[in-house]
Amino acid sequence: MIRxxxxxxxxxxxxxxxxxxxxxxxEIHHRTEDFRQIYKTLLSDLKxxxxxxxxxxxxxxSGTGAMEASVTNCFSPGDRVIVCSAxxxxxRWTEIARAYGLNVTILEEPxxxxxxxxxxxxxxxxxxxxxxxxxxATESSTGVAHDVRSxxxxxxxxxxxxxxxxxxxxxxxxxxxxxxxxDIVIGGSQxxxxxxxxxxxLSISEKAWAAMExxxxxxxxxxxxxxxxxxxIGESSWTPAIALLLAFxxxxxxxxxxxxxxxxxxxxxxxxAMRAACAAMGLELFxxxxxxxxxxxxKAPDGMDSGVIxxxxxxxxxxxIANGPGALKxxxxxxxxxxxxxxxxxxxxxxxxxxxxxAQGFPVNLGDGVNAVQQIYSELAIRNxxxxxx
Amino acid sequence: MIRxxxxxxxxxxxxxxxxxxxxxxxEIHHRTEDFRQIYKTLLSDLKxxxxxxxxxxxxxxSGTGAMEASVTNCFSPGDRVIVCSAxxxxxRWTEIARAYGLNVTILEEPxxxxxxxxxxxxxxxxxxxxxxxxxxATESSTGVAHDVRSxxxxxxxxxxxxxxxxxxxxxxxxxxxxxxxxDIVIGGSQxxxxxxxxxxxLSISEKAWAAMExxxxxxxxxxxxxxxxxxxIGESSWTPAIALLLAFxxxxxxxxxxxxxxxxxxxxxxxxAMRAACAAMGLELFxxxxxxxxxxxxKAPDGMDSGVIxxxxxxxxxxxIANGPGALKxxxxxxxxxxxxxxxxxxxxxxxxxxxxxAQGFPVNLGDGVNAVQQIYSELAIRNxxxxxx
Numbered sequence: 001m002i003r004x005x006x007x008x009x010x011x012x013x014x015x016x017x018x019x020x021x022x023x024x025x026x027e028i029h030h031r032t033e034d035f036r037q038i039y040k041t042l043l044s045d046l047k048x049x050x051x052x053x054x055x056x057x058x059x060x061x062s063g064t065g066a067m068e069a070s071v072t073n074c075f076s077p078g079d080r081v082i083v084c085s086a087x088x089x090x091x092r093w094t095e096i097a098r099a100y101g102l103n104v105t106i107l108e109e110p111x112x113x114x115x116x117x118x119x120x121x122x123x124x125x126x127x128x129x130x131x132x133x134x135x136x137a138t139e140s141s142t143g144v145a146h147d148v149r150s151x152x153x154x155x156x157x158x159x160x161x162x163x164x165x166x167x168x169x170x171x172x173x174x175x176x177x178x179x180x181x182x183d184i185v186i187g188g189s190q191x192x193x194x195x196x197x198x199x200x201x202l203s204i205s206e207k208a209w210a211a212m213e214x215x216x217x218x219x220x221x222x223x224x225x226x227x228x229x230x231x232x233i234g235e236s237s238w239t240p241a242i243a244l245l246l247a248f249x250x251x252x253x254x255x256x257x258x259x260x261x262x263x264x265x266x267x268x269x270x271x272x273a274m275r276a277a278c279a280a281m282g283l284e285l286f287x288x289x290x291x292x293x294x295x296x297x298x299k300a301p302d303g304m305d306s307g308v309i310x311x312x313x314x315x316x317x318x319x320x321i322a323n324g325p326g327a328l329k330x331x332x333x334x335x336x337x338x339x340x341x342x343x344x345x346x347x348x349x350x351x352x353x354x355x356x357x358x359a360q361g362f363p364v365n366l367g368d369g370v371n372a373v374q375q376i377y378s379e380l381a382i383r384n385x386x387x388x389x390x
Numbered sequence: 391m392i393r394x395x396x397x398x399x400x401x402x403x404x405x406x407x408x409x410x411x412x413x414x415x416x417e418i419h420h421r422t423e424d425f426r427q428i429y430k431t432l433l434s435d436l437k438x439x440x441x442x443x444x445x446x447x448x449x450x451x452s453g454t455g456a457m458e459a460s461v462t463n464c465f466s467p468g469d470r471v472i473v474c475s476a477x478x479x480x481x482r483w484t485e486i487a488r489a490y491g492l493n494v495t496i497l498e499e500p501x502x503x504x505x506x507x508x509x510x511x512x513x514x515x516x517x518x519x520x521x522x523x524x525x526x527a528t529e530s531s532t533g534v535a536h537d538v539r540s541x542x543x544x545x546x547x548x549x550x551x552x553x554x555x556x557x558x559x560x561x562x563x564x565x566x567x568x569x570x571x572x573d574i575v576i577g578g579s580q581x582x583x584x585x586x587x588x589x590x591x592l593s594i595s596e597k598a599w600a601a602m603e604x605x606x607x608x609x610x611x612x613x614x615x616x617x618x619x620x621x622x623i624g625e626s627s628w629t630p631a632i633a634l635l636l637a638f639x640x641x642x643x644x645x646x647x648x649x650x651x652x653x654x655x656x657x658x659x660x661x662x663a664m665r666a667a668c669a670a671m672g673l674e675l676f677x678x679x680x681x682x683x684x685x686x687x688x689k690a691p692d693g694m695d696s697g698v699i700x701x702x703x704x705x706x707x708x709x710x711i712a713n714g715p716g717a718l719k720x721x722x723x724x725x726x727x728x729x730x731x732x733x734x735x736x737x738x739x740x741x742x743x744x745x746x747x748x749a750q751g752f753p754v755n756l757g758d759g760v761n762a763v764q765q766i767y768s769e770l771a772i773r774n775x776x777x778x779x780x
Contacts, residue, residue, distance in 0.1 A: 001770065002648070002656045002732045024414060258392070266392045316771065317734055342392045344707050347741035348734035351760055355767060366764040367757030370741055374756040377745060380391065381706065 003318035008349060010140040010168055010295035010322060013339040015247075016194035022250035023196075026243035035242070036234030038249055043231055045252040046201060049260050050170065050185065052177040054203040057227045058248075060241045063167040063188035066200035068096050069222035070163045070184045071134075074208060076216040077101045079131040082123050082160075084115035084151070088141035088325045089165060093134040100217050105130070111142045111328055112297070114290040117150035124158050131211070132161040137169025137185075141325040143287040143297030143334060145173060149180045156181030161208050167191055167200075168294035171260070172267040172338050183208040189244065191294070192263060194251040194340040198244045204228075263339075267293040270337040270346055273376040277350045277369035281357065286324075286332045294338040297324070299331065301362045306333040312356040319352060343377045393708035398739060400530040400558055400685035400712060403729040405637075406584035412640035413586075416633035425632070426624030428639055433621055435642040436591060439650050440560065440575065442567040444593040447617045448638075450631045453557040453578035456590035458486050459612035460553050460574045461524075464598060466606040467491045469521040472513050472550075474505035474541070478531035478715045479555060483524040490607050495520070501532045501718055502687070504680040507540035514548050521601070522551040527559025527575075531715040533677040533687030533724060535563060539570045546571030551598050557581055557590075558684035561650070562657040562728050573598040579634065581684070582653060584641040584730040588634045594618075653729075657683040660727040660736055663766040667740045667759035671747065676714075676722045684728040687714070689721065691752045696723040702746040709742060733767045 007014050028034050039058075047056040059066050075081065081102050083093045086109040097104045105127055107119045115135070124130055133155045138145045148164055155162035161183040166175060170185070171192020177185050183205040190197035204224065212225060223237065230237050255263055271293035278285055278298055286297035300306035306323055307330050313319040324332035335349060350369040357364045397404055418424050429448075437446040449456050465471065471492050473483045476499040487494045495517055497509045505525070514520055523545050528535045538554055545552035551573040556565060560575070561582020567575050573595040580587035594614065602615060613627065620627050645653055661683035668675055668688055676687035690696035696713055697720050703709040714722035725739060740759040747754045 001652070001659070001774070002730060004730070004732050004734070006734070262391070269391070318732070319734070340392060340394070342394050342708070344394070344396070344709070344738035344742055347760070348738040351737035351741070351764055352734055355764055355771075359768070359771070367761035370737070370760045371757035374741055374745055378749070381745075381749070384391070 005318045006320065006345075008319050008321045008335050010191075010334060010336040010338065011188070012190040012197050013192070013194065013336060014341060015196065016251045016254055016340045018254065019195045019247040019251040022246040023243040025246050028242060030240055030242060031235065039236070039245065040234040042245060042249040042252060045249070045256055049252060049255050050177060050187070050203055051260060052185075052203045054177060054205050055209070055228055056201060056203045057224060057231055058199060058201045058236065058245070059222065059227070060198065060236070060238065060244075061200050061222070062197060063165070063186060063200050064092065065222060066186045066188070066202050067092065067165055069219070069224060070186060070202060071096050071100060071102070072217040072219040072222060073224040074161055074163070074184070074211050074215050075100070075102055075131055076214065078103055080105060080127055080129050081132040081134055082107060082120065082127065082130055084120065084133070084135040084146065085109070086113060086115050086142065086144055086146070087111055087136070087139035089136045089139055093165070097134065112144065112286050114144045114146050117147050117154060120151045121154045124154065124160065130158065130160045132163055134163045135165065137164050137166040137175065138172060138292035138294045140168040140292070140295050140334075142328075143292055143295050144290050145169070145292035146290070148175065148182065152180035152182050161211055168292070168338060171263045172293040174264055177203055189248045192267065192339040193248065193255070195247040196244055198241050199248050264293075266341070267338050269376065269380055270341060270343070271296055273343070273346055273373040274335060274337060274350075276372040276376055280372035281354065281364050281369040295322070295334045295336045297332050297334045300333060301357070304360055304362065305330045308360065309333045309356055312359070313352060316356065317352045319349065343373065346373050393706075395708045396710065398709050398711045398725050400581070400724060400726040400728065401578070402580040402587050403582070403584065403726060404731060405586065406641045406644055406730045408644065409585045409637040409641040412636040413633040415636050418632060420630055420632060421625065429626070429635065430624040432635060432639040432642060435639070435646055437593075439642060439645050440567060440577070440593055441650060442575075442593045444567060444595050445599070445618055446591060446593045447614060447621055448589060448591045448626065448635070449612060449617070450588065450626070450628065450634075451590050451612070452587060453555070453576060453590050454482065455612060456576045456578070456592050457482065457555055459609070459614060460576060460592060461486050461490055461492070462607040462609040462612060463614040464551055464553070464574070464601050464605050465490070465492055465521055466604065468493055470495060470517055470519050471522040471524055472497060472510065472517065472520055474510065474523070474525040474536065475499070476503060476505050476532065476534055476536070477501055477526070477529035479526045479529055483555070487524065502534065502676050504534045504536050507537050507544060510541045511544045514544065514550065520548065520550045522553055524553045525555065527554050527556040527565065528562060528682035528684045530558040530682070530685050530724075532718075533682055533685050534680050535559070535682035536680070538565065538572065542570035542572050551601055558682070558728060561653045562683040564654055567593055579638045582657065582729040583638065583645070585637040586634055588631050589638050654683075656731070657728045659766065659770055660731060660733070661686055663733070663736055663763040664725060664727060664740075666762040666766055670762035671744065671754050671759040685712070685724045685726045687722050687724045690723060691747070694750055694752065695720045698750065699723050699746055702749070703742060706746065707742045709739065733763070736763050
C-alpha cells in the first residue's frame with residue numbers, strides 16, 4: 001500500500017510548500033542589492049511576527065548555536081547564571097554555560113514537571129550576583145511549558161538578563177517579549193516557522209546589548225554586535241544559507257498574513273484536541289499539569305514499549321513521531337502539532353494511533369479519539385463563525 | 391486556523407514529492423544524449439508499468455489530445471465507430487468522432503450506469519462495417535467502471551479496433567492490455583501517475599498500427615507514426631515539456647518499485663473503504679452497481695445541495711473535491727482516491743465529511759465513517775502480514 005511520509009515530531013515540522021519551492025531562487029549573491037532587499041524584508045517581517053521593538057538578528061546555525069551565542073555574547077568567565085532545568089534542553093543550557101566557565105545555579109525539576117516562577121524569584125534573591133536566567137519557554141523533550149511571563153517580570157526587577165529558548169515556544173504560546181522582560185528570545189526556522197532547519201534567530205533587548213559591552217567570553221562566528229552592524233545594511237556577517245533564508249522569508253510572509261496570534265491559537269487548539277483524544281482513548285498525558293502546545297507527550301500504556309508505537313507509526317503509516325528522551329525512552333511518545341499543521345492532520349494521526357493501540361492489544365474503540373478531535377473542531381468552527389459575525 | 395490545500399478530485403491528484411522536485415532538472419536540451427537517455431528510460435518504464443508488449447508513446451497534451459490522436463490516426467472520413475457512452479467522457483468520444491466526420495453509433499446508458507459488454511457485441515453484429523469501439527475504462531464523471539475485458543475479447547474477434555480511454559482506469563483496475571485485445575490504451579500523467587498534468591500516453595497494438603497504414607483523417611501535431619520513429623531514437627517529434635517529463639519519469643520509477651498491481655490494489659482498497667464509510671454514514675452511492683476505484687460518486691442527502699458539501703470541504707478544510715457533472719451538479723459529489731493517496735488521507739477526508747454532514751443537519755455519528763475505514767485498514771494489515779509471512 002502507499003505510505004506517505006509525514007513529519008509529526010516536535011521539529012523539523014511539515015514544510016510550507018511555497019517556502020520549499022522558494023529555495024529554487026538561491027542563485028543570488030549575498031553581497032548584492034537583490035539579497036539586501038530580501039534580507040531586510042525578512043528581518044522586518046520576523047520582527048513584526050515576533051511582536052517586538054527589540055533588534056532581531058538571524059544566524060546560520062541550529063537553535064543550539066543561538067543558545068550558545070546568547071551565552072557567549074552576554075557573559076564573562078565566572079558569571080553566575082540560573083538555569084531552569086526540566087528536561088533535555090534545560091540540561092543543554094547547563095552544558096553550554098559550563099563549557100564557557102560560568103557559575104551555574106540549577107533549578108531542577110524532574111522530567112514532566114515545570115520550574116515554578118517562585119523558585120526563580122527565590123534563587124535570584126539568594127544570589128544577588130546573578131547575571132542571567134536561562135529557561136525554555138516550552139521544553140519539547142517532555143511537552144512542558146514554563147510560565148515565562150511571571151519569570152520575566154521577576155527577572156526584570158534585577159540586573160540579570162532573562163534569556164528564553166523559545167525554539168518551540170514561538171508560535172505555540174503567547175510571548176509578549178517587550179512587556180514581560182524577555183531580554184533574549186531564541187527561535188528556529190524548523191519549528192512553528194515551517195521552513196527547513198538551519199536558521200536560528202534572536203530578539204535582543206537594550207538591557208542585553210548593554211550587558212554585551214562588558215561581556216568577555218570568547219566568540220567569533222556568533223558575534224551579535226557585528227551581526228547587528230551587518231543587518232543594518234541588509235547583510236549577514238558570513239556567507240549565509242541563501243536557499244534557507246528564501247524559504248524562511250516565504251514562510252514569514254504566510255505567517256504575517258495568518259497572524260501570529262492565529263498561529264499560536266492553531267497550535268493550542270490542536271494540542272487541546274490531542275489531549276482530549278488521549279483522554280477519550282484512555283491514554284495518560286506525561287505533562288498533565290503544564291502542557292505546552294508544541295508537542296504532546298503521552299505515556300505508553302502499561303506493559304507497552306513506546307518504541308513499538310513509534311515504530312508502528314513509521315512502518316504502518318510512514319508517520320514520524322518521537323520517542324521519549326533519555327531515560328523516558330520506551331515510556332513515553334511525543335506527537336508534535338506546531339507550525340504548518342491542521343485539523344485534518346490530527347484526524348489522521350489519531351485514527352492511526354487508535355489502530356496501533358488496538359493492534360497492540362490496548363482496549364480502544366476505533367473512532368473515540370477521532371470523535372474527540374472532531375468535537376473540538378466543531379466548537380471552534382462555531383466560535384470562528386461567531387467571531388466573524390461580531 | 392491553518393488549512394492545507396489537499397487535492398481530492400479524480401485528477402489532478404496529489405503529486406509524488408520527488409516527481410515535483412525533479413522538475414528542477416529541466417535545463418536540458420531535448421536533442422541531446424542526456425535527454426535521449428532519460429526519455430528512453432521513461433518509455434521503457436512506462437511500458438513495463440502498463441504491462442504490455444505493444445508500443446507505448448508519449449504526447450505533450452492532456453488526455454483529450456491522446457483521445458483525438460487515437461481517432462485521427464486510426465480512421466478515415468465516414469468510418470463507423472461505436473461509442474460506449476455513460477457520462478461526460480463518453481460524450482467526448484462522440485464529439486471527437488463527429489468533429490472528424492465519423493459515423494457514430496452510440497450505445498448510451500444514463501449517468502451512473504455502465505454499458506454492458508453484450509450491448510457492444512450486439513452492436514458489432516448489427517454493424518459489421520465498424521472500424522472502432524471507443525470506451526472509458528472508468529467514467530470518472532460518474533464513478534462507473536466498464537468491463538473492458540469482456541468488451542475487448544468481443545471486439546478482438548472483429549476487424550474493429552478497441553480504443554480505451556484509461557486515463558483514470560490505469561492504476562485503479564487491472565488492465566491486461568495484450569490479452570484482452572485493448573488496441574489503444576490512453577493514460578495521463580495527472581491521474582494514478584502522480585505527476586502534474588500535461589503528459590498523455592498511449593499503448594498501440596499491431597492491429598492499430600496496421601489500421602494506420604490506410605487511415606486518412608487529417609492530423610499533424612498528433613502523428614503517431616512519426617512519434618514512433620522519433621521515440622526509437624529517444625526523442626519526441628516536437629519540443630517536449632521537459633520539466634513534466636522529468637516529473638513523470640521520477641513518478642514512474644516509484645510506481646515500478648511499488649508495482650502496478652499494488653498501485654491498483656491500493657486504489658481499490660481505498661475505494662472499498664470509502665464505500666464502507668458511506669454505508670456507515672448512511673450515504674447512498676451514485677454508481678452502486680459498477681463502481682470504479684478512481685473516484686467515488688456519492689449522492690447528496692435529500693434536500694442538501696452537493697455544491698454546499700464541495701464548498702464546505704474547501705472553506706473548512708482546504709480540501710478540493712468535485713461536484714457532479716452537468717445535470718448532476720448539486721446532486722452528487724465525487725471524492726478521488728487514485729494515485730498517490732493513502733489510508734491516513736482517507737481517515738482525514740471521512741472525518742471532514744462527517745463534520746460537514748453534521749453541520750448541515752444530516753444525522754451522522756462522528757466517528758462512524760472513520761471507523762469503517764479503520765476496520766478495512768485493519769483487515770488489510772492482517773492480510774498483508776499473512777502475505778509477507780507466506
